[in-house]
Amino acid sequence: MATVDEVADITLETPGKRAPLVTGGLTFSSITEIVAGVPEQEKPPLAWYIGFSVSVAAMGMLFALIGYLVFTGVGVWGNNVPVYWGWPIVNFVFWVGIGHAGTLISAILCIFRQNWRTSINRFAEAMTIFAVCCAGIFPAVHIGRVWVFYWLFPYPSLYLNMWPNFRSPLLWDVFAVSTYATVSILFWYMGMIPDLATLRDRTKSRVHQIGYSIAALGWTGSARQWSRYEKAYILLAALAAPLVLSVHTIVSFDFAVSQLPGWHTTIFPPYFVAGAVFSGFGMVLTLIVPAREWFGLKDLVTTRHLENICKILLATGSMVGYAYAMEFFMAWYSGVPNEQFTFLNRAFGPYYWAYWTMVTCNVVVPQIFWFKKCRTTPWIMFVASIFVNIGMWFERFVITVTSLSRDFLPSSWGYFEPTWVDIGMFVGSFGLFFTLFLLFLRFMPMVAMAEVKSVMPHGEHDPIAEADHV
């Protein structure tokens, strides 16, 4: 069994000898026991019930407020001249961004042969899908008349007699987000089929048997099925990889194609993508640190996995810092007075508190991950991840609100105040997210068992085994 020292050692790697990805002497069968054991419990622990009740209550509030909004109108939000886009777009971008970590882990890290991803990809992909659900709600209810939401799509309508505006990035958003949601669900589900079959074969409950049988699509684990599975997996990974870039690029276009100082700048596409990956990994860390504790996954999601996540946070947080710096520098360098004013206003105007919250949480806090101690101590990284979540929400707030509240016409400057509906819906979206996530933990295999086994040593004379146990 793994001692504490061994677990800590795993973050060090002697060049030429790859450290094992799974510790504690886990075998193929013990991994199945641990992972499948969670959904197989008769009853989940009390904490699950408490968390679930709170989440469902918050989710209920969200849907009640949506009802109120639909019947009353979008005026229940704080959006008003000059800030037409308030919390709804902030929340939308916040949640879409969080989704990005899942796709990055499952697609891009797969292409880069980062085998450690197998322990956390299922978890992160689930997070992606639930985050996209939360994100989709805000623009959907923002259109006002939600019952004609399908006008968003270009379809030959005799009644409407017109198309949506193809030059509008909002239409591009419809395509980008719906494609992203579709591919993410496909990828997540397809990857889960072998594990669902494992659950089907193990369960003793008739109801579960039927449910998992349908979901497992008749998986038998034959060589032919595996061969097709691997092909489909790598194809979906290749298709999903550009989606990591495209979705948040299009979201950044929502802002950047305008002429508004603070929005209209060319760094926006890669800057938004880096920010999205940053926020997504922040959320992964927020979820995985407690989850590995509660579900006994410490040998699957090892300190090394956490350290890698922290390193990615440091890298992407610094990229975001680079973008902040470039924006400031170019605003000065451009010599355009409006640009210069906008950035000074951000840092020292009425929203200075939001700006410095953003800089502190997104650029300063991740710098602690230069230190190994911080990259290997779960509670420190958990606290830091909360800061990242906060900071990334504030980033979208700063971009959206500061630029709009003081634009070209000083006579119509204003100060944005959210209403209770704004706040309630944002809190409620966390309810929706955690409800879905807790259901996932309860009924689905939260670690990709089959994939983890594929990167473990396969026997005494296996090259991986020899590399691992030298």
Next chain:
Amino acid sequence: MGDHHDTISVPNDETIRLGDIRNKLMIGGYGVGLAAMVVALLLGMFAQDQLRHFFFAYLTSYLFFLSISLGALGFLALQHLTRAGWSASVRRITEVIAMTLGPMALLFLPILFSVLSGSSVLFEWNDAELAASDHLLAGKEPYLNSTFFAIRAVIYFGVWIAAAWYFLSQSTAQDESGDPKLTLRMENKSPLVVAAFALTVTFASIDWAMSLDWKWFSTMFGVYFFAGAMVSFFSFTLICCATLQSWGKLRDVITVERYHDLSKFIFGFVLFWGYIAFSQYLLYWYGNIPEETVWYLVRQNDAWRSVSLVLLFGQFIIPFLGTMSRAVRRNKALMVGWAIFLLVMHWVDMFWLVMPQYSPEKLPLGWMELACLIGLGGFFIGNIAWIAAERRLLAIRDPRLPESLALKNM
């Protein structure tokens, strides 16, 4: 250690050093380079334009070769940062390419002296009279002045040369000692190198390319330059590997798997370049603000329109489709063809960045451009041979070399 390690034989020492070829390359490279530079200078002097054409053509080709060396340095830092194993068999070649940043600093001196002497033939912002009379330029004076320009150039080259020398010297020291601690040490330094690299490359590209048109600005410019640099670096490395192998070097060491890996990076960065170039264009086209579109206006009117289209198809759409297939990526001869094609395109990209400032209406493509390209290209080849010297072209005792030799794509 298991059986699989023993099956890899140590390559014959002759096949991992340049040997006799080195002198031929140096004489050929420096000889041709010098001759072509003399021709370029003579052409410049006969033009009687205070060497204006010469300096623009020189800068075009200079940025082209500089970006290859910079790509190598960025690549090295990232390999150590990610503890990459696949690249161990090609890493020494890239260490040598990165070290050309040393001689590149010397080749920058003509530009630096021209700026320090107060000449504004290349950088219009260096015109004292203009700076005094133009309100906009006066505002940028704290950044765009010859002293700070020189200080920054010294910092950039200081950082690059130190980093490149560090990686090359540690790695060659490992050839002798085989000490895995050297690898760990490079891994520890790599994040700092990546951070310094990002900042220096960004500001160098602003200084040397963007500030040619001192009115124009784009926050994405550094990323754009980086993307092109990586495409050309991977292309150049792939050509180096194939050339060395055709001379009988590194035959069994660089397998088809490594060509496949390099090609995947080429494909990826072609896509990335297209993404960055498109995003930058789209946002300025869409915003349609005169001080931003003016830069593109020059490039999509008159003679420059065709160059823009060549880039759109040549550096993005055609190679994107052409290098997508696995069969192509595993075909050495075909990939060498694509790599040469992409290097040509990257030169066109630098030409497109620099030259419209010299000649906004007519396409200045003639003997001067060719002479500068051949001149700096000759020096570049000579520099590589000079640095390669008696060094091994393979990090023979890199602890991850066995992994690199054995690793296969699925």
